[in-house]
Amino acid sequence: MLTQIDLEKVAKLAKLGLTLEESSRLTGEIEKIISYFQQIKHLNLYDVTPMTHAVSIVLPLRYDEIRPTKCLVEYLSYKKFNYIFVPAVLE
Secondary structure, eight states: OOOHHHHHHHHHHTTOOOOHHHHHHHHHHHHHHHHHHHHHHTSOOTTOOOOSOSSOOOOOOOOOOOOOOOOHHHHOSSEETTEEOOOOOOO
16 A cells, blocks of 8 residues: 555655645555556466557668768868867857
8 A cells, every 4th residue: 555655755756746635646546556556467467468569560671781981070171180170169
């Protein structure tokens, strides 16, 4: 059973500022959620395969191709002696 102290600890860890009204309402709601998990715990789910997604979809993937590329420094507009110059961000 979820106590008010347990809920306050979880709310503090989650950095939630709950009022007394919210915490009393949430205690009841979380108790219902935990009871659903207890019901599922007693089911025989041995032959049920785990789902990774609610809808079975297949994403098209492209093959990796090795292509010649330039060095990063070659793409930059302002370079000197293999150093990269950028505008100052601090004064």
